[in-house]
Amino acid sequence: MNNNSVDIMAKPIGPICNLSCEYCFYLEKEKLYSRTSQWAMQHDVLESFIKQFIQENDNTVINFAWQGGEPTLLGVDYFREIVALQKQYGEGKYIRNAFQTNGVLLNNEWAEFFLENDFLVGVSIDGPEEIHDSYRRDKEGNSTFLRVLHGIRELKDNGVSFNTLTTVHHANEKFPLAIYEFLKEIGSTVMQFIPIVERKSNFSVSHHAPLFSPNLSDASPVTAWSVDPRAYGTFLCAIFDVWIRRDVGKYFIQLFDTTLAMWAGLPADLCVFQKRCGKSAIIEHNGDVYSCDHYVYPNYYLGNIRDISLADVVTSKQQLAFGAMKETQLPQYCRNCDVGFACHGACPKHRFMLTPKGEAGLNYLCAAYRKFFHHAAPYMQFMVKELAENRAPANVMDWANRF
Numbered sequence: 526m527n528n529n530s531v532d533i534m535a536k537p538i539g540p541i542c543n544l545s546c547e548y549c550f551y552l553e554k555e556k557l558y559s560r561t562s563q564w565a566m567q568h569d570v571l572e573s574f575i576k577q578f579i580q581e582n583d584n585t586v587i588n589f590a591w592q593g594g595e596p597t598l599l600g601v602d603y604f605r606e607i608v609a610l611q612k613q614y615g616e617g618k619y620i621r622n623a624f625q626t627n628g629v630l631l632n633n634e635w636a637e638f639f640l641e642n643d644f645l646v647g648v649s650i651d652g653p654e655e656i657h658d659s660y661r662r663d664k665e666g667n668s669t670f671l672r673v674l675h676g677i678r679e680l681k682d683n684g685v686s687f688n689t690l691t692t693v694h695h696a697n698e699k700f701p702l703a704i705y706e707f708l709k710e711i712g713s714t715v716m717q718f719i720p721i722v723e724r725k726s727n728f729s730v731s732h733h734a735p736l737f738s739p740n741l742s743d744a745s746p747v748t749a750w751s752v753d754p755r756a757y758g759t760f761l762c763a764i765f766d767v768w769i770r771r772d773v774g775k776y777f778i779q780l781f782d783t784t785l786a787m788w789a790g791l792p793a794d795l796c797v798f799q800k801r802c803g804k805s806a807i808i809e810h811n812g813d814v815y816s817c818d819h820y821v822y823p824n825y826y827l828g829n830i831r832d833i834s835l836a837d838v839v840t841s842k843q844q845l846a847f848g849a850m851k852e853t854q855l856p857q858y859c860r861n862c863d864v865g866f867a868c869h870g871a872c873p874k875h876r877f878m879l880t881p882k883g884e885a886g887l888n889y890l891c892a893a894y895r896k897f898f899h900h901a902a903p904y905m906q907f908m909v910k911e912l913a914e915n916r917a918p919a920n921v922m923d924w925a926n927r928f
Contacts, residue, residue: 532805533578533835534590534818537566537603539810542595544627544669547660548694548721548750551594554821558811565599568606570812570830575610577835579618587615590623592818597630601638608642623647625690627661629669631676636683646687647717648677652697652704659696660750674711681712688715695721695749698756701763709776717779718764720757722875722889723748745877747889754889758896765897769904770926774919784898787867788905789912797872803848806839814838816847819874856886864898 540554541564566574579587589611591604604624611620624639625647639646651657654670661669680687689708691697697704708716724745752760761780768778783795796805806827807815814835816825825847828838838844855870858880862868870876871888878887888894904925908918 532588532590533574533814533839534592534805534807535566535574536592536594536807536809537571537607538594538596538599539564540594541598542593542627543598543629543663544595545662545664545666547662548692548723548748550723550819551821557821557823558809561811564594564810565603566810566812570810571607572610573830574808574812574835575607576614577830579611579614579616579620581834581836584618586619586621588621588623590625592625595627595630596624597626597635601634604638604642621645625649626676627669628673628676629663631679633679633683636679636685639680639685640683644685646680646685647690648673648680648687649690649692650677650708650711651691651694652700653707656697656700656704660694677711687713688717689713690717690719692719692721693752693757693760695752698752698760701760702767705764705767714775715777715779718761720752720890720893722751724877752890754892755896757890758893761893761897762900765901765904769901770922773922774917780897781901784867784901785905785908785918788902789909793867793869798867798869800852800869801848802851802873803844806844808835816844819872820847854886856880856884858882858884858887859891862895864895864902867898868894 539558539561540551542549542552545552575589578589589607591607596604607622611622622642623645626649628648628650631648638644649661650673651659651661654668657670657673658668663669677687689711691704691708705716725748764778765781768776768781779795783793783798787793787798793799796802802817805817807818807821808830809815809821812829812831814827814830815821816827827841827844830838851870851873854873854876859865859868859870868888868891870886871890871894875889876886878889878891879885880887904921907924908921911918911920
Protein backbone atom coordinates (compact mmCIF):
# COMPACT_ATOMS: atom_id res chain seq x y z
CA MET A 526 0.00 0.00 0.00
CA ASN A 527 2.88 2.38 0.78
CA ASN A 528 4.23 2.16 -2.76
CA ASN A 529 1.04 3.75 -4.02
CA SER A 530 0.78 6.29 -1.16
CA VAL A 531 -2.94 5.74 -0.74
CA ASP A 532 -4.70 7.62 2.02
CA ILE A 533 -7.86 6.23 3.58
CA MET A 534 -10.48 8.56 4.96
CA ALA A 535 -12.57 6.80 7.60
CA LYS A 536 -16.30 7.37 8.11
CA PRO A 537 -16.81 5.54 11.44
CA ILE A 538 -20.44 6.66 11.67
CA GLY A 539 -21.15 6.72 7.94
CA PRO A 540 -23.47 9.56 6.86
CA ILE A 541 -25.25 9.95 10.19
CA CYS A 542 -25.25 13.59 11.32
CA ASN A 543 -27.01 15.88 13.77
CA LEU A 544 -27.29 18.60 11.12
CA SER A 545 -29.23 18.76 7.89
CA CYS A 546 -27.08 21.07 5.78
CA GLU A 547 -29.02 21.73 2.63
CA TYR A 548 -26.02 21.34 0.34
CA CYS A 549 -24.59 18.18 1.97
CA PHE A 550 -23.75 15.51 -0.59
CA TYR A 551 -23.27 12.81 2.06
CA LEU A 552 -26.60 12.66 3.88
CA GLU A 553 -28.10 10.75 0.97
CA LYS A 554 -25.61 7.89 1.48
CA GLU A 555 -27.98 6.55 4.13
CA LYS A 556 -29.93 5.17 1.16
CA LEU A 557 -26.99 2.89 0.32
CA TYR A 558 -27.48 1.17 3.67
CA SER A 559 -31.24 1.34 4.01
CA ARG A 560 -31.33 -1.90 6.02
CA THR A 561 -28.68 -0.73 8.47
CA SER A 562 -29.62 -0.08 12.09
CA GLN A 563 -26.09 -0.05 13.56
CA TRP A 564 -24.15 2.91 12.25
CA ALA A 565 -21.08 2.93 14.51
CA MET A 566 -18.13 1.07 13.00
CA GLN A 567 -17.99 -2.19 14.95
CA HIS A 568 -14.90 -3.16 16.93
CA ASP A 569 -13.76 -5.92 14.57
CA VAL A 570 -13.91 -3.62 11.53
CA LEU A 571 -12.30 -0.75 13.43
CA GLU A 572 -9.49 -2.96 14.70
CA SER A 573 -8.90 -4.51 11.29
CA PHE A 574 -8.78 -1.11 9.61
CA ILE A 575 -6.35 0.39 12.13
CA LYS A 576 -4.13 -2.69 12.18
CA GLN A 577 -3.95 -2.98 8.39
CA PHE A 578 -3.51 0.73 7.77
CA ILE A 579 -0.52 0.83 10.11
CA GLN A 580 1.10 -2.50 9.26
CA GLU A 581 0.76 -2.19 5.49
CA ASN A 582 2.24 1.29 5.44
CA ASP A 583 6.03 1.56 5.64
CA ASN A 584 6.00 5.25 6.52
CA THR A 585 7.19 6.20 9.99
CA VAL A 586 4.33 8.73 10.26
CA ILE A 587 0.81 7.36 9.82
CA ASN A 588 -2.02 9.81 9.17
CA PHE A 589 -5.57 8.83 10.07
CA ALA A 590 -8.49 11.00 8.98
CA TRP A 591 -11.87 10.71 10.73
CA GLN A 592 -14.98 12.25 9.20
CA GLY A 593 -18.69 11.65 8.86
CA GLY A 594 -21.52 12.38 9.03
CA GLU A 595 -20.62 13.76 12.39
CA PRO A 596 -17.99 11.75 14.30
CA THR A 597 -18.64 13.44 17.67
CA LEU A 598 -21.95 11.54 17.78
CA LEU A 599 -19.88 8.46 18.63
CA GLY A 600 -18.72 9.98 21.91
CA VAL A 601 -15.25 10.56 23.35
CA ASP A 602 -14.89 6.99 24.67
CA TYR A 603 -15.19 5.63 21.13
CA PHE A 604 -12.15 7.64 20.09
CA ARG A 605 -10.30 6.65 23.23
CA GLU A 606 -10.71 3.10 21.93
CA ILE A 607 -9.31 4.23 18.57
CA VAL A 608 -6.23 5.72 20.24
CA ALA A 609 -5.76 2.52 22.27
CA LEU A 610 -5.86 0.40 19.11
CA GLN A 611 -3.39 2.73 17.39
CA LYS A 612 -1.00 2.32 20.31
CA GLN A 613 -1.50 -1.44 20.29
CA TYR A 614 -0.56 -1.78 16.62
CA GLY A 615 1.64 1.31 16.30
CA GLU A 616 4.96 -0.58 16.14
CA GLY A 617 6.84 2.53 17.23
CA LYS A 618 5.44 4.66 14.41
CA TYR A 619 4.19 8.18 14.97
CA ILE A 620 0.41 8.28 14.66
CA ARG A 621 -1.41 11.48 13.71
CA ASN A 622 -5.17 11.95 13.70
CA ALA A 623 -7.22 14.51 11.79
CA PHE A 624 -10.80 14.97 12.93
CA GLN A 625 -13.43 16.91 10.97
CA THR A 626 -16.48 18.12 12.88
CA ASN A 627 -19.39 20.52 12.59
CA GLY A 628 -18.44 21.73 16.07
CA VAL A 629 -21.93 21.61 17.58
CA LEU A 630 -21.14 18.98 20.24
CA LEU A 631 -17.64 20.12 21.15
CA ASN A 632 -17.19 20.61 24.89
CA ASN A 633 -14.45 20.60 27.49
CA GLU A 634 -14.20 16.79 27.50
CA TRP A 635 -13.67 16.66 23.73
CA ALA A 636 -11.15 19.50 23.89
CA GLU A 637 -9.13 17.83 26.65
CA PHE A 638 -9.11 14.58 24.68
CA PHE A 639 -7.93 16.31 21.50
CA LEU A 640 -5.16 18.11 23.36
CA GLU A 641 -4.00 15.01 25.22
CA ASN A 642 -3.84 12.96 22.04
CA ASP A 643 -2.61 15.70 19.68
CA PHE A 644 -5.56 15.56 17.27
CA LEU A 645 -5.70 18.05 14.40
CA VAL A 646 -9.26 19.35 14.49
CA GLY A 647 -11.10 20.83 11.53
CA VAL A 648 -14.28 22.78 12.22
CA SER A 649 -16.85 23.48 9.50
CA ILE A 650 -18.11 27.06 9.56
CA ASP A 651 -19.33 29.09 6.58
CA GLY A 652 -18.92 32.63 7.87
CA PRO A 653 -20.78 35.08 10.13
CA GLU A 654 -24.13 34.02 11.59
CA GLU A 655 -26.50 34.95 8.78
CA ILE A 656 -24.23 33.42 6.15
CA HIS A 657 -23.44 30.29 8.15
CA ASP A 658 -27.09 29.60 8.95
CA SER A 659 -28.17 29.95 5.32
CA TYR A 660 -27.63 26.21 4.79
CA ARG A 661 -26.04 24.83 7.97
CA ARG A 662 -29.02 24.14 10.24
CA ASP A 663 -29.93 21.24 12.50
CA LYS A 664 -32.59 18.60 11.90
CA GLU A 665 -35.30 20.91 13.27
CA GLY A 666 -34.20 23.80 11.07
CA ASN A 667 -32.65 25.74 13.95
CA SER A 668 -29.52 27.90 13.84
CA THR A 669 -26.22 26.19 14.60
CA PHE A 670 -23.94 29.23 14.53
CA LEU A 671 -23.71 29.99 18.25
CA ARG A 672 -23.19 26.32 19.09
CA VAL A 673 -20.29 26.14 16.62
CA LEU A 674 -18.73 29.27 18.11
CA HIS A 675 -19.07 27.74 21.57
CA GLY A 676 -17.27 24.62 20.34
CA ILE A 677 -14.47 26.73 18.88
CA ARG A 678 -14.11 28.59 22.19
CA GLU A 679 -13.78 25.24 23.99
CA LEU A 680 -10.91 24.33 21.66
CA LYS A 681 -9.21 27.69 22.11
CA ASP A 682 -9.62 27.69 25.88
CA ASN A 683 -7.92 24.30 26.05
CA GLY A 684 -5.12 25.21 23.66
CA VAL A 685 -6.26 22.84 20.90
CA SER A 686 -5.01 23.64 17.41
CA PHE A 687 -7.79 23.80 14.85
CA ASN A 688 -8.41 24.79 11.27
CA THR A 689 -11.59 25.88 9.56
CA LEU A 690 -13.35 24.44 6.54
CA THR A 691 -15.59 26.93 4.79
CA THR A 692 -17.74 25.84 1.90
CA VAL A 693 -18.32 28.41 -0.83
CA HIS A 694 -21.82 28.34 -2.26
CA HIS A 695 -24.61 30.50 -3.64
CA ALA A 696 -25.37 32.15 -0.27
CA ASN A 697 -21.83 33.30 0.57
CA GLU A 698 -20.01 33.56 -2.77
CA LYS A 699 -20.33 37.37 -2.81
CA PHE A 700 -18.86 37.97 0.66
CA PRO A 701 -15.22 36.81 0.53
CA LEU A 702 -13.66 39.55 2.65
CA ALA A 703 -16.36 39.49 5.32
CA ILE A 704 -15.83 35.74 5.65
CA TYR A 705 -12.04 35.99 5.65
CA GLU A 706 -11.95 38.67 8.33
CA PHE A 707 -14.52 36.78 10.39
CA LEU A 708 -12.43 33.60 10.32
CA LYS A 709 -9.41 35.55 11.50
CA GLU A 710 -11.47 37.12 14.30
CA ILE A 711 -12.51 33.72 15.67
CA GLY A 712 -8.90 32.55 15.74
CA SER A 713 -8.55 30.50 12.58
CA THR A 714 -5.04 30.64 11.16
CA VAL A 715 -5.44 27.69 8.75
CA MET A 716 -8.34 27.87 6.31
CA GLN A 717 -9.91 25.83 3.55
CA PHE A 718 -12.39 27.25 1.05
CA ILE A 719 -14.21 24.35 -0.61
CA PRO A 720 -16.56 24.99 -3.56
CA ILE A 721 -20.01 23.42 -3.44
CA VAL A 722 -20.91 21.88 -6.80
CA GLU A 723 -23.71 19.35 -6.94
CA ARG A 724 -26.06 18.27 -9.69
CA LYS A 725 -29.65 17.22 -9.32
CA SER A 726 -31.76 14.76 -11.23
CA ASN A 727 -35.28 15.26 -12.47
CA PHE A 728 -36.56 12.51 -10.19
CA SER A 729 -35.38 14.12 -6.95
CA VAL A 730 -37.96 13.84 -4.18
CA SER A 731 -36.15 16.04 -1.69
CA HIS A 732 -33.54 18.77 -1.66
CA HIS A 733 -30.84 16.12 -1.33
CA ALA A 734 -29.89 14.61 -4.71
CA PRO A 735 -30.75 10.90 -4.84
CA LEU A 736 -27.48 9.01 -5.28
CA PHE A 737 -26.70 10.99 -8.41
CA SER A 738 -23.60 9.34 -9.84
CA PRO A 739 -21.04 11.71 -11.43
CA ASN A 740 -21.07 9.85 -14.73
CA LEU A 741 -24.77 10.37 -15.45
CA SER A 742 -26.21 12.75 -18.06
CA ASP A 743 -24.34 15.98 -18.71
CA ALA A 744 -27.71 17.70 -19.14
CA SER A 745 -28.52 17.54 -15.45
CA PRO A 746 -28.43 21.04 -13.92
CA VAL A 747 -26.50 22.11 -10.85
CA THR A 748 -28.40 22.66 -7.64
CA ALA A 749 -29.58 26.12 -6.57
CA TRP A 750 -26.99 26.21 -3.79
CA SER A 751 -24.00 25.45 -6.01
CA VAL A 752 -21.37 28.16 -6.36
CA ASP A 753 -21.18 30.13 -9.60
CA PRO A 754 -17.80 29.50 -11.26
CA ARG A 755 -17.00 33.15 -11.96
CA ALA A 756 -18.13 34.14 -8.49
CA TYR A 757 -15.84 31.50 -6.97
CA GLY A 758 -12.90 32.84 -8.98
CA THR A 759 -13.64 36.37 -7.78
CA PHE A 760 -14.01 35.06 -4.21
CA LEU A 761 -10.56 33.48 -4.26
CA CYS A 762 -8.90 36.50 -5.88
CA ALA A 763 -10.41 38.93 -3.36
CA ILE A 764 -9.06 36.98 -0.38
CA PHE A 765 -5.75 36.44 -2.14
CA ASP A 766 -5.30 40.19 -2.69
CA VAL A 767 -5.57 40.83 1.05
CA TRP A 768 -3.50 37.80 2.03
CA ILE A 769 -0.64 38.53 -0.38
CA ARG A 770 -0.25 42.09 0.94
CA ARG A 771 -0.44 41.53 4.67
CA ASP A 772 -1.02 37.94 5.78
CA VAL A 773 1.61 35.69 4.16
CA GLY A 774 3.22 33.61 6.88
CA LYS A 775 0.54 34.62 9.38
CA TYR A 776 -2.48 32.84 7.93
CA PHE A 777 -2.33 29.68 5.87
CA ILE A 778 -4.89 29.05 3.15
CA GLN A 779 -4.78 25.57 1.72
CA LEU A 780 -5.34 26.53 -1.91
CA PHE A 781 -2.74 29.30 -1.80
CA ASP A 782 -0.11 27.05 -0.22
CA THR A 783 -0.85 24.32 -2.78
CA THR A 784 -0.59 26.83 -5.61
CA LEU A 785 2.86 27.92 -4.44
CA ALA A 786 3.98 24.30 -4.29
CA MET A 787 2.79 23.70 -7.85
CA TRP A 788 4.54 26.84 -9.13
CA ALA A 789 7.70 25.54 -7.47
CA GLY A 790 7.37 22.29 -9.40
CA LEU A 791 6.22 20.19 -6.44
CA PRO A 792 3.22 17.86 -6.39
CA ALA A 793 -0.07 19.33 -5.26
CA ASP A 794 -1.21 18.51 -1.74
CA LEU A 795 -4.83 18.82 -2.84
CA CYS A 796 -6.03 15.76 -4.72
CA VAL A 797 -8.20 17.85 -7.06
CA PHE A 798 -5.04 19.36 -8.59
CA GLN A 799 -3.01 16.18 -8.83
CA LYS A 800 -2.38 14.65 -12.23
CA ARG A 801 -4.16 11.43 -11.32
CA CYS A 802 -6.81 10.40 -8.81
CA GLY A 803 -7.16 7.23 -6.80
CA LYS A 804 -4.92 8.05 -3.84
CA SER A 805 -7.67 9.00 -1.40
CA ALA A 806 -10.03 6.10 -0.85
CA ILE A 807 -12.87 5.98 1.68
CA ILE A 808 -13.86 3.34 4.23
CA GLU A 809 -17.46 3.28 5.43
CA HIS A 810 -18.77 2.32 8.87
CA ASN A 811 -19.23 -1.34 7.87
CA GLY A 812 -15.83 -1.78 6.22
CA ASP A 813 -16.91 -1.04 2.65
CA VAL A 814 -14.23 0.75 0.66
CA TYR A 815 -14.98 3.14 -2.20
CA SER A 816 -12.73 4.90 -4.68
CA CYS A 817 -13.14 8.38 -3.19
CA ASP A 818 -15.17 10.40 -0.70
CA HIS A 819 -17.02 11.98 -3.64
CA TYR A 820 -17.57 8.64 -5.39
CA VAL A 821 -19.45 6.64 -2.79
CA TYR A 822 -21.74 5.05 -5.37
CA PRO A 823 -22.33 1.35 -6.10
CA ASN A 824 -20.24 1.36 -9.28
CA TYR A 825 -17.20 2.66 -7.35
CA TYR A 826 -17.35 0.01 -4.63
CA LEU A 827 -13.97 -1.72 -4.17
CA GLY A 828 -14.71 -4.36 -1.53
CA ASN A 829 -14.98 -4.85 2.21
CA ILE A 830 -11.99 -5.29 4.52
CA ARG A 831 -13.73 -8.25 6.16
CA ASP A 832 -13.24 -10.11 2.88
CA ILE A 833 -10.14 -8.62 1.30
CA SER A 834 -7.07 -6.84 2.61
CA LEU A 835 -6.94 -3.07 2.52
CA ALA A 836 -3.78 -3.22 0.42
CA ASP A 837 -5.46 -5.39 -2.22
CA VAL A 838 -8.51 -3.15 -2.30
CA VAL A 839 -6.71 0.12 -2.90
CA THR A 840 -4.23 -1.33 -5.41
CA SER A 841 -6.87 -3.20 -7.39
CA LYS A 842 -7.19 -2.81 -11.16
CA GLN A 843 -10.49 -1.03 -10.61
CA GLN A 844 -8.94 1.62 -8.37
CA LEU A 845 -5.90 2.07 -10.59
CA ALA A 846 -8.21 2.54 -13.60
CA PHE A 847 -10.25 5.06 -11.63
CA GLY A 848 -7.09 7.01 -10.80
CA ALA A 849 -5.82 7.00 -14.39
CA MET A 850 -9.16 8.19 -15.75
CA LYS A 851 -8.49 11.74 -14.60
CA GLU A 852 -5.49 12.02 -16.91
CA THR A 853 -6.61 9.86 -19.82
CA GLN A 854 -9.98 11.59 -20.19
CA LEU A 855 -8.63 15.12 -19.97
CA PRO A 856 -9.97 17.24 -22.87
CA GLN A 857 -7.51 18.66 -25.39
CA TYR A 858 -8.67 22.12 -24.36
CA CYS A 859 -7.24 21.46 -20.89
CA ARG A 860 -4.05 19.89 -22.26
CA ASN A 861 -3.39 23.12 -24.18
CA CYS A 862 -4.20 25.41 -21.23
CA ASP A 863 -1.35 27.57 -19.92
CA VAL A 864 -2.31 26.79 -16.30
CA GLY A 865 -3.07 23.14 -16.99
CA PHE A 866 0.10 22.14 -15.14
CA ALA A 867 -1.57 23.36 -11.95
CA CYS A 868 -5.19 22.44 -12.55
CA HIS A 869 -4.94 19.07 -14.36
CA GLY A 870 -8.64 19.37 -15.07
CA ALA A 871 -9.45 19.50 -11.32
CA CYS A 872 -11.94 17.07 -9.74
CA PRO A 873 -13.43 14.59 -12.24
CA LYS A 874 -16.77 14.78 -10.42
CA HIS A 875 -17.11 18.33 -11.72
CA ARG A 876 -16.15 17.59 -15.33
CA PHE A 877 -19.61 17.71 -16.84
CA MET A 878 -19.33 20.77 -19.07
CA LEU A 879 -18.35 21.14 -22.73
CA THR A 880 -15.26 22.98 -23.93
CA PRO A 881 -15.66 25.94 -26.34
CA LYS A 882 -15.24 23.46 -29.20
CA GLY A 883 -17.85 21.07 -27.85
CA GLU A 884 -15.48 18.52 -26.32
CA ALA A 885 -16.85 16.74 -23.26
CA GLY A 886 -15.11 16.75 -19.88
CA LEU A 887 -14.55 20.42 -19.03
CA ASN A 888 -14.65 21.17 -15.33
CA TYR A 889 -17.60 23.24 -14.14
CA LEU A 890 -15.13 25.39 -12.16
CA CYS A 891 -12.75 25.97 -15.09
CA ALA A 892 -13.48 29.70 -15.23
CA ALA A 893 -12.78 30.02 -11.50
CA TYR A 894 -9.46 28.22 -11.58
CA ARG A 895 -8.24 29.95 -14.73
CA LYS A 896 -9.04 33.34 -13.20
CA PHE A 897 -7.36 32.57 -9.89
CA PHE A 898 -4.22 30.93 -11.28
CA HIS A 899 -3.66 33.76 -13.76
CA HIS A 900 -4.26 36.34 -11.06
CA ALA A 901 -1.86 34.70 -8.60
CA ALA A 902 0.86 33.83 -11.13
CA PRO A 903 3.12 36.93 -10.77
CA TYR A 904 3.14 36.65 -6.99
CA MET A 905 3.78 32.91 -7.10
CA GLN A 906 6.71 33.48 -9.46
CA PHE A 907 8.16 36.05 -7.05
CA MET A 908 7.83 33.71 -4.06
CA VAL A 909 9.40 30.81 -5.98
CA LYS A 910 12.36 33.05 -6.79
CA GLU A 911 12.67 34.02 -3.12
CA LEU A 912 12.67 30.36 -2.11
CA ALA A 913 15.35 29.59 -4.70
CA GLU A 914 17.54 32.33 -3.19
CA ASN A 915 16.90 31.02 0.37
CA ARG A 916 14.85 34.07 1.22
CA ALA A 917 11.45 34.18 2.91
CA PRO A 918 8.43 33.96 0.60
CA ALA A 919 6.76 36.49 2.92
CA ASN A 920 8.94 39.13 1.23
CA VAL A 921 6.23 39.11 -1.42
CA MET A 922 4.17 41.41 0.81
CA ASP A 923 6.62 44.31 0.42
CA TRP A 924 6.79 43.66 -3.31
CA ALA A 925 3.01 43.45 -3.69
CA ASN A 926 2.43 46.66 -1.77
CA ARG A 927 4.49 48.63 -4.26
CA PHE A 928 1.69 48.32 -6.83
